[in-house]
Amino acid sequence: MTTATAISAAPAESTVPESPRVPRARWGNALAVVLPVLALAVLGWRHRALTDDGTIFLRTVRQILAGHGPTVNLSERVEADTSTLWQWLLVAFGAVTPGDLGFTAVLAGILLTAAGFAVALDATRRLHTAAGPRHLLPAGALVLLAVPVFWDFAGSGLDSGLGTFWLAGCWWLLVRAYRSPEARGRAGYAVWAGLGFLVRPDYAITTVVFLAGLWWVRRPRPRQAAGQLAAALALPAAYEVFRAGYYGLLVPMPGLTKEPGDSDPVRGLRYAADFAGPLWLYVPLALLGALAVAHLLRSRPAPVRWVVPLVPVAAAALHAGYVVRIGGDYMHGRMLLPALFLALVPVLLVPVRAGTIAVAAATSVWAVAVVGPWHPAAYHARDTTISIRVRDSDIALTGSPNADHVAAWTAAFPKLRDAVAAGMAADRPVLVRLAPDMSVGQLLPLGPGHGSSRVSFPGGFLGVTGALVPLDQYIVETWGLANTVGAHLEYAPGAHRNWPGHRKPLGDVWLLALELDPSVTDVPGIAAVTPASLAAARHALGCGDLRELLASVREPLTASRFLRNLTGAYHRTALRIPRDPFAAEAKFCGAH
Known part of the structure; x- marks a missing residue:
């Protein structure tokens, strides 16, 4: 991308006399x-x-x-x-x-x-x-x-x-x-620049450049520079400790x-x-x-x-x-x-x-x-293989050029709304497996891992699904953007042909291993999932680092859990799960 170089300023001292102009x-x-x-x-x-x-x-x-x-x-x-x-x-x-x-x-x-x-x-x-x-x-x-x-x-x-x-x-x-350059507020400047990481993680690049620019303009003494750097890092570092301890x-x-x-x-x-x-x-x-x-x-x-x-x-x-x-x-x-x-x-x-x-x-x-x-x-009325034109796509989905309320989105997905209602009305806790048109495909018995939640609901459209599913019910985010196992999966075959953020689909075998009642060992109608692959995925979820990964977000947040999350955050962040359940079983359980 081409960038424009700027026109520099004149000296700070004003030498221009007042005039009618x-x-x-x-x-x-x-x-x-x-x-x-x-x-x-x-x-x-x-x-x-x-x-x-x-x-x-x-x-x-x-x-x-x-x-x-x-x-x-x-x-x-x-x-x-x-x-x-x-x-x-x-x-x-x-x-x-x-x-x-x-x-x-x-x-x-x-x-x-x-x-x-x-x-x-x-x-x-x-x-x-x-x-x-x-x-x-x-x-x-x-x-x-x-x-x-x-x-x-x-x-x-x-x-x-x-x-x-x-x-x-x-x-x-x-x-x-x-x-x-002599004005007060140097620490305040640094604090503002340091907020970049909390605005978006990629803004850390901009934070570094502007802090370097502020240092060049003001040329603080080493002790002052160290204080300003500490001021810039204070809030991001504090939140990073919270993030590592809370989310792992x-x-x-x-x-x-x-x-x-x-x-x-x-x-x-x-x-x-x-x-x-x-x-x-x-x-x-x-x-x-x-x-x-x-x-x-x-x-x-x-x-x-x-x-x-x-x-x-x-x-x-x-x-x-x-x-x-x-x-x-x-x-x-x-x-x-x-x-x-x-x-x-x-x-x-x-x-x-x-x-x-x-x-x-x-x-x-x-x-x-x-x-x-x-x-x-x-205006790009047509999507490409590189990106989607969000405004045009959202107009097509909602039927409104200004869908500025959540209600406009929930009204645009009646089949999704009915599927949530069907899951909530079931006579036992269920995993709602959606059909391609977002209507109910299957209601499968839900495992005991979600407490009092009566429904586990796949959320390809996480935003609208989050608005439709009650706060005390569980959403299985299927692209890995809000799914602990999905985020750590290795890329799917041919993933680089997909859009960024859409290269780690959870897949049926991991969805069922995570959500399905453990007593169910075979689900007819899902060709990609066999009893053996389902058993391998379930076994892997209970072994080693993968078991600890799930424990880091599902166990009650006690002081000891927070400390274990904090000290193990780097290792968990680097952890990747083989997409093939048999390979995952071998990696985490040592099975053959």
Whole structure:
């Protein structure tokens, strides 16, 4: 992905005398900040739609608000939410706001996206007016406003709005540190930058880059630097101790499922091209990059001045490189939005000069060319083998362009709702095995491993399933994003042809071994499961590291269990289960 190099700031000391043009410049710059923010808020509102992945957060939030703790199911401690901070913010919002929690998430995302855009624009304005008022043009801001995916994820119920706000805050604090190097609040700057790991684990890359930038700008003494580093790490480290002791893992379960150490750069490059190509994003990025490089070569600023705009560009390049290396994401463009935002923040506004006017005009022409209905490729009405167009997919599923309430999702899956009701009405606890159309396929006797739960329900659509299944009933998440065994399974054959996050299907043999009444040894109608394979999977689940893995999340959380989880978290995180039950039995039980 191409990134734009920034235009450096003028010296912090103001040497420009007041003139009649100063108020005009200030008013014009205020409009250059306010108007793009209003435009983004309107676009985000018009494209608001809660995604199924957004509703995944809500199950855990409802469990917390009900006093059950941060988990999907009562009988198993599982961290299904990648963004820890977004989860707990939704808990805070849900505790004080009435009504549909999904709409609260949608509205909060739009507000945080707009607020983040405002903060970033203000920081860029401060950077370019450090030497005195000057007229600014919203060149880079137009690029963000012309990217439909940016609008879509603003009001999706996901953590995208929080991510935008956090990234903007890092940029604002870096500019402030440059303009006022003696100002107080150094520890506060570090604490904010350190929150990246809690916003999303992959934002740890951005945290490191911005902490390095803050150190370069302020050049603290070693003792001060150590204190600031401790401040940055305090909250993430404390939560990591809680995570390891409570869940028995070092990362959220989706991070384990998506195998962050895996490498698939060819698919990642295709993911980037799938995002940038239809929008011709390389055109405005190349224009703004050339403008910035020309300015740097002409002005030859002092290192401390060009480091400031280069920090977010470096963070963008590293984050985009990470996304490409792991193969991208299954949601079109989503994982590249942070890099795009960071690459553009130094040039969201540019000073008025002959060259910048020409670039701003060309960027405006590009924006008009790609954002209107005359360029439907920008909206991607069709999924590809690389990613799905979430908004179009969700409109097709729910029948609404603005499915901003949980009720819109539950109403769209009547067969799923009826299947839950059938399971709850059964005369004994049952495992509900779904047919391909999501109606009831089989009601099988449920094993005793879930306490008072009367139903165990497969959740391919974990968000809507979490809304339909009562909080005290059990959901078997079948993609491994919230399933202890599924997350640790090795990839299925040909998995790299599937979307990231969908490469570890649980499979019938492990589903039945985990959930079925142990007295049942054969299930007719499931050709892939034989009595021998079912027995092997059950045996493996009771042996060695695999038995301890299940105990780490199913045993009551006593002090000794917390300590064992904490000390064994690294080993559990690295544990992988062979998909073949006979191989798993041999690995964990020593059977042949």
